[in-house]
Amino acid sequence: MTELQQLNYGGAVTCHAWSKDRNYLAFCPDNHEVHIYKKSGNSYEPDTVLVDHDQVVTGIDWAPNSNRIVTCSQDRNAYVWNFQAGKWEPTLVILRINRAATSVKWSPNETKFAVSSGSKTVSVCYFEDEHNWWVSKHLKKHKSTVLSIDWHPNSIFLGTGSSDFKARIFSAFVKGVDKRPDDSQNPWGAKTQTFGNLLQEWSASGWVHQVSWSPSGQTLAWVSHDSAISFGNTDGSVQSIPMTTLPFRTVLFLNENSVVAAGHDCNPMVFSNNGGTWQFTKNLDDANEGAKGPQGSATGNTRQMWANKVDKGTTSNETTLNTKHQNAISCLSIFQGAPGKVTQFTSSGVDGKLVAWKA
Amino acid sequence: MAAERSDAEYQQSLSERTKLVNNKLNMGNGADALREALQDPPLGCKAQATRDNSVALVIQVLGSVKDADIPKALGTLQTSDLDVLMKYIYKGLESGDSNSNALLKWHAAVTKEGGLGCIVRALAERRTL
Numbered sequence: 001m002t003e004l005q006q007l008n009y010g011g012a013v014t015c016h017a018w019s020k021d022r023n024y025l026a027f028c029p030d031n032h033e034v035h036i037y038k039k040s041g042n043s044y045e046p047d048t049v050l051v052d053h054d055q056v057v058t059g060i061d062w063a064p065n066s067n068r069i070v071t072c073s074q075d076r077n078a079y080v081w082n083f084q085a086g087k088w089e090p091t092l093v094i095l096r097i098n099r100a101a102t103s104v105k106w107s108p109n110e111t112k113f114a115v116s117s118g119s120k121t122v123s124v125c126y127f128e129d130e131h132n133w134w135v136s137k138h139l140k141k142h143k144s145t146v147l148s149i150d151w152h153p154n155s156i157f158l159g160t161g162s163s164d165f166k167a168r169i170f171s172a173f174v175k176g177v178d179k180r181p182d183d184s185q186n187p188w189g190a191k192t193q194t195f196g197n198l199l200q201e202w203s204a205s206g207w208v209h210q211v212s213w214s215p216s217g218q219t220l221a222w223v224s225h226d227s228a229i230s231f232g233n234t235d236g237s238v239q240s241i242p243m244t245t246l247p248f249r250t251v252l253f254l255n256e257n258s259v260v261a262a263g264h265d266c267n268p269m270v271f272s273n274n275g276g277t278w279q280f281t282k283n284l285d286d287a288n289e290g291a292k293g294p295q296g297s298a299t300g301n302t303r304q305m306w307a308n309k310v311d312k313g314t315t316s317n318e319t320t321l322n323t324k325h326q327n328a329i330s331c332l333s334i335f336q337g338a339p340g341k342v343t344q345f346t347s348s349g350v351d352g353k354l355v356a357w358k359a
Numbered sequence: 360m361a362a363e364r365s366d367a368e369y370q371q372s373l374s375e376r377t378k379l380v381n382n383k384l385n386m387g388n389g390a391d392a393l394r395e396a397l398q399d400p401p402l403g404c405k406a407q408a409t410r411d412n413s414v415a416l417v418i419q420v421l422g423s424v425k426d427a428d429i430p431k432a433l434g435t436l437q438t439s440d441l442d443v444l445m446k447y448i449y450k451g452l453e454s455g456d457s458n459s460n461a462l463l464k465w466h467a468a469v470t471k472e473g474g475l476g477c478i479v480r481a482l483a484e485r486r487t488l
Binding site: 165206227228244245247 | 438439442473474475476477479480483484485
């Protein structure tokens with residue numbers, strides 16, 4: 001892995017997103033701002049700050065082809081940003097939610113985006129040319145906060161993960177914007193042609209933190225707070241793997257047979273599909289015992305050791321973790337390779353670091 | 360989600376389980392007794408007594424297994440059994456009785472096998488013992 005840089009000193013990074021050429025990085029340093037950094041040599045330097053939200057920005061997504069950024073925040077709003085005349089111009093989107101937005105994703109064809117929120121709904125937004133604004137439609141049926149969403153490759157099905165302990169698949173088919181889904185990818189037939197139809201529902205034993213579709217759209221992976229990672233297929237079959245580690249917060253499909261999940265253990269873990277059964281493959285962070293943080297002076301260390309002996313009953317002087325990340329990882333993003341053939345991805349988290357990993 | 364089972368069904372399951380467990384304990388087979396005792400936990404059962412008796416049964420088994428035999432007994436359990444055992448251990452620790460010594464020894468051993476994930480699942484379970 002390569003530690004790219006510390007984006008936020010003394011604070012978390014809520015979320016991050018890359019521009020298509022990876023020359024620009026957008027992220028939120030756990031406040032109401034969205035920072036855009038530009039590639040400069042081997043690191044990224046501050047470029048602009050977008051300051052339209054009032055509260056913490058919880059989700060950022062950068063559409064690769066149309067080069068639009070969509071951001072959502074705890075202030076119950078979302079903005080679509082267009083780069084015009086050298087500046088990012090915001091367009092407010094009326095989501096009609098009365099609680100915080102938790103995450104946002106562009107559909108693969110970039111004609112719609114979905115925003116999950118604490119008001120137990122997902123706002124699916126599409127652009128209406130007549131009125132020149134973004135209109136939102138709500139997916140209901142959740143009993144609690146919707147924590148994350150992911151679009152199926154056909155831009156019609158939407159997977160959601162909620163703190164009501166369920167992962168669901170909805171139809172987000174918008175008449176006039178979407179074409180009928182290809183039958184070969186569609187085990188639910190005509191049910192998919194009505195916006196808001198619940199196509200599939202799976203139960204978990206903990207809050208479902210993140211959902212992710214496989215490149216073929218046949219499998220939905222989700223991670224839940226009961227330290228499990230699960231894989232549900234569109235034919236209804238599901239496989240759950242209970243882990244001995246702390247819960248995952250985020251999951252990302254690397255290719256059809258490989259998934260990476262990361263969370264409170266600060267270590268991205270890869271799972272592979274061997275002949276139809278998913279299993280844990282490896283930790284990506286080798287958590288080298290020798291790779292510790294900067295060591296203090298000898299007298300300083302001795303004094304600390306005796307202080308620890310008195311205060312904590314232990315002689316160890318460890319304040320740093322062995323992993324690259326020093327706190328939970330909350331966001332994974334594709335860095336190199338097309339979706340479905342990912343060769344590198346980046347992670348950001350509560351420690352404010354950005355780290356790049358080889359898949 | 361499975362359909363709601365009646366209290367009577369839970370009670371019946373418990374009586375059968377108690378018989379099996381006592382059998383194994385009498386034969387001196389602690390590992391098997393433990394596995395039997397962990398079957399069909401009455402999670403979310405409405406009858407308090409059934410749940411309490413289930414917990415008491417498990418604690419009886421835990422107390423009867425010698426310290427040295429604990430790893431061997433755990434080795435025969437599946438991940439799902441370890442999760443159930445951890446739930447029973449926490450329930451047992453709640454009452455603060457004198458058996459907490461044995462329970463803490465078991466807690467350390469189960470954490471070694473099942474990891475922190477096992478503890479997380481015991482805490483995240485909504486249907487309580």
